[in-house]
Amino acid sequence: MGDLNIQVRYLLWVRFCERGGTGLSVPRPAGAEGWLPIAGLMNTKYFFLTGRVPAIHPAAMVLFIAFMLMSLLLKKAFCSWLCPVGTFSEQVWKLGRRVFGRNLHPPKWVDIPLQGLKYLLLGFFVFLIVAMSAEAIHDFMSTPYGLVADVKMLNFFRDIGETAAIVIGLLVLLSMLIQNFWCRYLCPYGALLGITSLLGPVKIRRDVEACIDCGKCARACPSSLAVDQLVQIRSVECTACMACVAACPAENALQFSLVPRKAATPAERWRRRALSPIAVAAVLACIFLGLVVVAKATGHWQTNLPRDVYMDLVSHAREAGHPGI
Ligand code: SF4
Ligand code: SF4
Structure with missing residues (x-):
């Protein structure tokens, strides 16, 4: 808008x-x-x-x-x-x-x-x-x-x-x-x-343990990326649209996140490092x-x-x- x-x-x-300066005047x-x-x-x-x-x-x-x-x-x-x-x-x-x-x-x-x-x-x-x-x-x-x-x-x-x-x-x-x-x-x-x-720290990341291999993320990706096959999406074509995250039915399997920390439990790791669409x-x-x-x-x-x-x-x-x- x-x-x-x-x-x-x-x-x-x-x-x-x-x-020549006639009509409705608006600043550039x-x-x-x-x-x-x-x-x-x-x-x-x-x-x-x-x-x-x-x-x-x-x-x-x-x-x-x-x-x-x-x-x-x-x-x-x-x-x-x-x-x-x-x-x-x-x-x-x-x-x-x-x-x-x-x-x-x-x-x-x-x-x-x-x-x-x-x-x-x-x-x-x-x-x-x-x-x-x-x-x-x-x-x-x-x-x-x-x-x-x-x-x-x-x-x-x-x-x-x-x-x-x-x-x-x-x-x-x-x-x-x-x-x-x-x-x-x-x-x-x-x-x-x-x-x-390519230099960015935040990427789409897949937790292979939580993933149920349904392939919905890859089918939702408008950039045709193999999201369901990779652990993280480095591709120059990823637009952070988060369509893959929205399509994923498995809890915490797919996130737009920083590298997860090792210390916390798996669920906490993702929650703390993931970005929501609002963020x-x-x-x-x-x-x-x-x-x-x-x-x-x-x-x-x-x-x-x-x-x-x-x-x-x-x-x-x-x-x-x-x-x-
Ligand atoms: S964020 Fe968008 S472009 Fe990037 S992998 Fe997910 S669906 Fe594809
Ligand atoms: S949509 Fe989620 S659960 Fe399905 S393959 Fe992709 S990451 Fe795995």
């Missing part, structure tokens, strides 16, 4: 600027910069190189760091708990299951090479950004294109061409057939979060709100351009060409 609210306010702000919601993960990555690099918070799209950096932190602590929880594309994707495959009666599971020889595509895309972006100096990042962000990169993104969908519409239609159809098609095969952001999540939601909210509140309080949330400059840039955003890197 919060995300939808931001999108509506953002659209109103763009329309206000395009109409900087949270829309969550749609600029590449700017977030570039700005994070700038921050680590210079020690200074970038003046252009600081919210993109704050949100990027928040989502990375979430992945570091709670697997790819961002994908299943917060990402609007992930949420849309989930609704689409559920719809596909209702329409076609089932979802398809590509065989391993198709599935594994396809999973590599998102790492290729990630490698491409990382390669470009690694080559940029702090000065080059600053110069890029200061161009008209960089300043209104968020509006360019919006205009891509508003002025969508035939080819792009066909590609998006095809992706939606494939997402109806295959669970989380975009996330599993193509999303470079998810690829980065997945790699980061996961609370940790995600603390990271998200904590960083946003600090950024706002220290003046590192909004891109502070004068209103008339924004109005000029936004109304000419369609003419702003990519400056190259």
Whole structure:
């Protein structure tokens, strides 16, 4: 809901600027910069190189760091708990299951090479950004294109061409057939979060003594992970959705937990180290709100351009060409 609210306010702000300051006036919601993960990555690099918070799209950096932190602590929880594309994707495959009666599971020889595509895309972006100096990042962000990169993104969908519409239609159809098609095969952001999540301490863990080998967890897993065969899920594809935990009928057999302590009794071990869905939601909210509140309080949330400059840039955003890197 919060995300939808931001999108509506953002659209109103763009329309206000395009109409030269007439109509409903709303402040620019900087949270829309969550749609600029590449700017977030570039700005994070700038921050680590210079020690200074970038003046252009600081919210993109704050949100990027928040989502990375979430992945570091709670697997790819961002994908299943917060990402609007992930949420849309989930609704689409559920719809596909209702329409076609089932979802398809590509065989391993198709599935594994396809999973590599998102790492290729990630490698491409990382390669470009690694080559940029702090000065080059600053110069890029200061161009008209960089300043209104968020509006360019919006205009891509508003002025969508035939080819792009066909590609998006095809992706939606494939997402109806295959669970989380975009996330599993193509999303470079998810690829980065997945790699980061390998370092995390909290994982889905199965107690083989309590498990009754019913296989319900594996059947419930939207990432097609063999939860019923493993003792812990290290996979980069685990999104901490906890569907497997919810499906498990055996008490304390499956938990999203830290490594259990050896000293306590088995049941106590799991209870003390396991995270409930409420605890996961609370940790995600603390990271998200904590960083946003600090950024706002220290003046590192909004891109502070004068209103008339924004109005000029936004109304000419369609003419702003990519400056190259
Ligand atoms: S169902 Fe379990 S193993 Fe599968 S993605 Fe969700 S949390 Fe991870
Ligand atoms: S759902 Fe629970 S009991 Fe069944 S196989 Fe998975 S972990 Fe074991």
